[in-house]
Amino acid sequence: MLQQKKATTGNRSTKTFPFYRFSGTHRQIGQQYGEACSKLIKKHLDYVLERLQSKANISHIQVIEEAALKYRSYVKQFTPFLDEEIQGVAEGAGISLGEAYLLQIRAEVNRDFRAVNECTTFAAMEEATSDGVPLIGQNADLPAFYSELGVIIEFVPNDGPACLMLTPAGQISYIGINNAGLGVFANFLTCDNWRVGFPRYLFSRLVLTCGSVNEAVVAIRNLHRASSRNLIMLDKHGVSAVLENTPSRDALVTPVNGLLAHSNHYTAESLLNEERLSGVELENSQVRLHRMHTLLEENHGKLNVHVMQDILRDRENYPHCLCQMPGDEAKQSPGDNGADIITFASVIAQPTKGQLWIAIGPPNQYEYKCYTFSS
Structure with a gap:
């Protein structure tokens, strides 16, 4: 350790x-x-x-x-x-x-939990970066106690790719990369018809058994999914995609100008009727997504690990911020005594280099550290 x-x-x-x-x-x-x-x-x-x-x-x-x-x-x-x-x-x-x-x-x-402010993700293809190295990652937003529970694990199984992941202790899957040059990050999505099936957190680990985004999309589509989750993926072949899904449907969103971003609402035209987020939660998601798109576009061709660190520390549009701090959610939902969502961790990945840059959250209070595969 x-x-x-x-x-x-x-x-x-x-x-x-x-x-x-x-x-x-x-x-x-x-x-x-x-x-x-x-x-x-x-x-x-x-x-x-x-x-x-x-x-x-x-x-x-x-x-x-x-x-x-x-x-x-x-x-x-x-x-x-x-x-x-x-x-x-x-x-x-x-x-x-x-x-x-x-x-x-x-x-x-617990199907009655409301999904609020849970994560902003991004991907930048080589044409959008300053050094030609694609980037992918996210600010991971969860209840504040997860800052105490995060662990970084290199899983090295005898029978498949090694994975480098950030995950809450005890979970075997959350977000990260494999040593085949594939990265996967994720967002909560809210829809109806959740059911008993393959759990949403395990989607990421299944993706990291694959060697390409296209292979991963097929694997997710073959599942009897329990619930909804957005996956954003990037591989060493220069392919990146967002896969929005419900338990029974999905839609692919591909990069525009070499960029992708996502928050917590459906953006694919074919899935807009599945959206169940509303009110301040939907507003928060829309504001964060617009802010991420704006910052990525403003820095197109200049994006790298250090520029992304600054972006992920962004506190504009308070209280609907990319970097969520204690008390922000209470400002969004006055009177909700259970409002405790923060950015518990921030992650920037360079899958083609086998590198994860991770900061305890909120990232405006912590430095990023680089992790690589031991091999």
């Missing part, structure tokens, strides 16, 4: 998320993960259970576990190796299999 630093650069802390490398069979990877991160995993589980019990009025852990395990058959059907990993996490961390599954499908279990 990398040592947590307490020094500051200027006014920003250089503290980092802990880093781990796990290798072997998927069961072994899960066991190593569970053992190394057991305290953080149990802390994550406590937070999730507390949130479910207080906001969804679900008081019995057995009921929660049974609900989580309903999704297992779909994970075993489409990605049995990920089920092996989840079993390993449970064994290594000393938690039940139902609890380990809950960490993977917490959004699906």
